[in-house]
Amino acid sequence: MKVLLVGSGGREHALAWALAKSPLLTKLYCAPGNAGIAQVAECVPIQATDFPALVSFARDTRIDFVVIGADPQLVGGLWDVFEAAGIRALGPSKAAAVLEGSKGFVKDLCIQADIPTATYKRFTAPKAAKAYAESLGFPVVIKADGLAAGKGVIIASGKSESDQAIDFMFEGGFGESGHAIVVEEFMEGEEASFFALSDGINVVPLAGAQDHKRVGDGDTGPNTGGMGAYSPAPVLTARLEQIAMDKFIRPTVAAMAARGMSYMGVLYLGLMITKTGPKLVEYNCRFGDPECQVLMPRLKSDLLAALVAARDGKLQPLDWRDDVALTVVMASKGYPGAYEKGHAIIGLDEAEKLPGVTLFHAGTARRGTEIAAVGGRVLDVTAIGQDVAEARARAYAAVEKIHWQGAFFRKDIGWRALKG
Numbered sequence: 001m002k003v004l005l006v007g008s009g010g011r012e013h014a015l016a017w018a019l020a021k022s023p024l025l026t027k028l029y030c031a032p033g034n035a036g037i038a039q040v041a042e043c044v045p046i047q048a049t050d051f052p053a054l055v056s057f058a059r060d061t062r063i064d065f066v067v068i069g070a071d072p073q074l075v076g077g078l079w080d081v082f083e084a085a086g087i088r089a090l091g092p093s094k095a096a097a098v099l100e101g102s103k104g105f106v107k108d109l110c111i112q113a114d115i116p117t118a119t120y121k122r123f124t125a126p127k128a129a130k131a132y133a134e135s136l137g138f139p140v141v142i143k144a145d146g147l148a149a150g151k152g153v154i155i156a157s158g159k160s161e162s163d164q165a166i167d168f169m170f171e172g173g174f175g176e177s178g179h180a181i182v183v184e185e186f187m188e189g190e191e192a193s194f195f196a197l198s199d200g201i202n203v204v205p206l207a208g209a210q211d212h213k214r215v216g217d218g219d220t221g222p223n224t225g226g227m228g229a230y231s232p233a234p235v236l237t238a239r240l241e242q243i244a245m246d247k248f249i250r251p252t253v254a255a256m257a258a259r260g261m262s263y264m265g266v267l268y269l270g271l272m273i274t275k276t277g278p279k280l281v282e283y284n285c286r287f288g289d290p291e292c293q294v295l296m297p298r299l300k301s302d303l304l305a306a307l308v309a310a311r312d313g314k315l316q317p318l319d320w321r322d323d324v325a326l327t328v329v330m331a332s333k334g335y336p337g338a339y340e341k342g343h344a345i346i347g348l349d350e351a352e353k354l355p356g357v358t359l360f361h362a363g364t365a366r367r368g369t370e371i372a373a374v375g376g377r378v379l380d381v382t383a384i385g386q387d388v389a390e391a392r393a394r395a396y397a398a399v400e401k402i403h404w405q406g407a408f409f410r411k412d413i414g415w416r417a418l419k420g
Contacts, residue, residue, distance in 0.1 A: 099284075329409060
């Protein structure tokens with residue numbers, strides 16, 4: 001099969017790395033890709049937002065299957081565009097991607113399908129939102145309704161901070177995504193991610209992971225797209241994974257089908273494990289980032305075969321390694337705000353030679369003979385081991401060999417799993 005992967009981040013490098021292993025694959029292209037993806041795929045200079053150019057390339061190259069990595073393209077309807085052109089692709093459709101495109105839609109669906117989640121209300125004006133936030137008590141959670149690159153959630157500790165967050169969103173702080181917001185109660189507990197694959201009717205579990213969303217050690221500072229992850233997550237016991245499937249994912253897929261919005265593709269379930277049981281934090285309509293970077297090294301099954309089976313309604317269970325995978329995100333100074341670009345990265349070859357280590361590139365570009373840091377999140381330094389401690393030690397040993405001006409990383413990835 002000729003396969004086109006759409007995207008350019010660390011998630012897409014992990015997907016490309018896994019797809020490249022498939023015996024079904026004859027040629028892998030990635031648009032636009034990055035310096036790391038270029039090691040396993042032919043990168044083509046087409047932006048992921050240029051839908052007509054992507055379809056034209058796929059037609060001209062006779063692509064057999066398309067994997068769409070990121071949420072903006074899925075929410076924007078890229079799957080529909082490919083399918084309308086007669087090119088098979090992994091979904092979901094634009095209609096079904098509302099599960100990520102609107103947090104308010106998801107909250108309403110939870111009520112209708114009896115899926116546990118935080119108490120909430122939706123707002124399109126600030127005054128009522130501020131009053132409701134105060135009525136819930138603090139801390140309180142303020143969410144932009146639409147996509148905000150993983151940063152559209154603010155946890156406000158008091159009234160002043162809450163009012164500022166609400167004003168910030170309605171004044172365009174997160175662009176179009178903040179024209180409507182959700183205000184919800186703060187849930188105490190441990191957060192984890194669980195992934196499943198759906199063909200629109202049937203669902204198979206993938207695996208769980210735990211992300212580290214805050215920029216600083218000890219889960220401090222602003223939310224980011226994710227500063228590290230590990231899989232499996234000890235908090236997601238076998239019983240909780242079964243609950244995730246039975247009380248969250250299967251009812252959601254059934255509810256979407258009943259609405260005529262059949263959900264096909266990867267479903268990412270964000271859970272808060274509270275004292276009263278698991279509750280839904282969010283749904284995403286694709287593999288997580290950086291969770292994908294710890295799922296792919298654990299996957300024993302053929303990724304391409306599994307994704308094609310989901311598209312064709314022939315889902316089969318997947319096999320996973322028992323080993324633990326852990327990834328440390330190396331980022332550029334200033335991230336998640338304005339960050340520095342263009343500094344040369346040294347030490348990549350030495351790091352990748354270490355046992356159990358794989359480097360997934362997120363924000364890199366080749367500049368002559370050098371690899372340069374051009375993104376906020378630049379590298380996902382991933383390692384596999386028999387347990388969290390071994391995977392973590394290997395990952396940080398690799399991190400210590402990599403340098404560029406302004407590089408930083410969290411030093412405590414995996415801390416929840418090791419705190420006992």
